[in-house]
Amino acid sequence: MRAGCRGAERGFVLVAVLFVATLLLGSAVSFALFARNEVRRSRSEEFALEARSLAVIAFDNVSEWIALDKNDFDSAREPLYSPSIPIMLSFGEWRVFVRIVPQGGLIPINGLFLPDGVTVRKEYLYPWREIWTLLGRQDTASLVLDFLDGDAVPRVGSREDESFPNRSVSDLSELLHLPEIDRVLLYGNEPSDLSLSRFFSVYGDHTVNVNIAPGEVLGLLDPDLGPDNAKAIVAYRTGTVIRDAKNLIKIPGFPRAAITRLKDIIGYKSIYFSVNVKVQKAADERSFTAIMKRSDKRCEIVNWRE
Numbered sequence: 001m002r003a004g005c006r007g008a009e010r011g012f013v014l015v016a017v018l019f020v021a022t023l024l025l026g027s028a029v030s031f032a033l034f035a036r037n038e039v040r041r042s043r044s045e046e047f048a049l050e051a052r053s054l055a056v057i058a059f060d061n062v063s064e065w066i067a068l069d070k071n072d073f074d075s076a077r078e079p080l081y082s083p084s085i086p087i088m089l090s091f092g093e094w095r096v097f098v099r100i101v102p103q104g105g106l107i108p109i110n111g112l113f114l115p116d117g118v119t120v121r122k123e124y125l126y127p128w129r130e131i132w133t134l135l136g137r138q139d140t141a142s143l144v145l146d147f148l149d150g151d152a153v154p155r156v157g158s159r160e161d162e163s164f165p166n167r168s169v170s171d172l173s174e175l176l177h178l179p180e181i182d183r184v185l186l187y188g189n190e191p192s193d194l195s196l197s198r199f200f201s202v203y204g205d206h207t208v209n210v211n212i213a214p215g216e217v218l219g220l221l222d223p224d225l226g227p228d229n230a231k232a233i234v235a236y237r238t239g240t241v242i243r244d245a246k247n248l249i250k251i252p253g254f255p256r257a258a259i260t261r262l263k264d265i266i267g268y269k270s271i272y273f274s275v276n277v278k279v280q281k282a283a284d285e286r287s288f289t290a291i292m293k294r295s296d297k298r299c300e301i302v303n304w305r306e
Helices: 001-069 123-135 138-148 171-179 183-187 226-237 245-249 255-264
Strands: 087-091 096-101 271-283 284-294 299-306
Touching: 001 087, 001 096, 001 271, 001 284, 123 138, 138 171, 171 183, 245 255, 245 271
Parallel strands: none
Antiparallel strands: 087 096, 096 271, 271 284, 284 299
């Protein structure tokens, strides 16, 4: 009996030792994993901070570059705004790639009205109607104008609501406050879908920069333009820049009457620029995007995301 008890005791002690050893081993493994994850997290945070600092430096440089661009046009043909060749900056082991894209090629939704904030510019009456017809939502056109204009008086066949901002919008997404506007109408399901964001933008004054405007926008600016003249404009600007109306007249088939009608909304320069900054170190990278607004002396960031 005693020998059997001693054997059982030794077995119990052995099991206890193995159990404790297993606990200690598990704890050691858990601590090692925790320590490794903390090191990774710390390195990731350090990389993010350094990358953000370099992005700020890059945006400061971009601000100066754009301010120094005194041309009377802004075009993708300029090296500063080349869509295919990014600008590269080096900081030791770090590489920073910068792409600058002039904005203002879409119809400025905040520039639809005259200075009174209520009357739609006559030049935009035609494209406004055509775009809503193209989208199959003619019934919503006047409602959006009431949403945006500066008074609380409803237009014919429309309505006003206390929730309407009656002011310029800072982002197209504000239109989603209208029950009649959903994300499909605003953005489409696919990039190729017809949607409001294909034609309108908040980044512009009251003009459309014909050097960068998509053909589908150009063709809707005037009844005499249309797809064929829009294609001719796009083809022409691939070989040169458009500085003024004299350049437009040189385009074969361009209707002179359209220039007269659109002279107050056709532009050749941009006020806003989209700037993408990609920061790389070895296999790690981080991207930052900002919208910058050009003033007389420099540019300022009006929107930033990473």
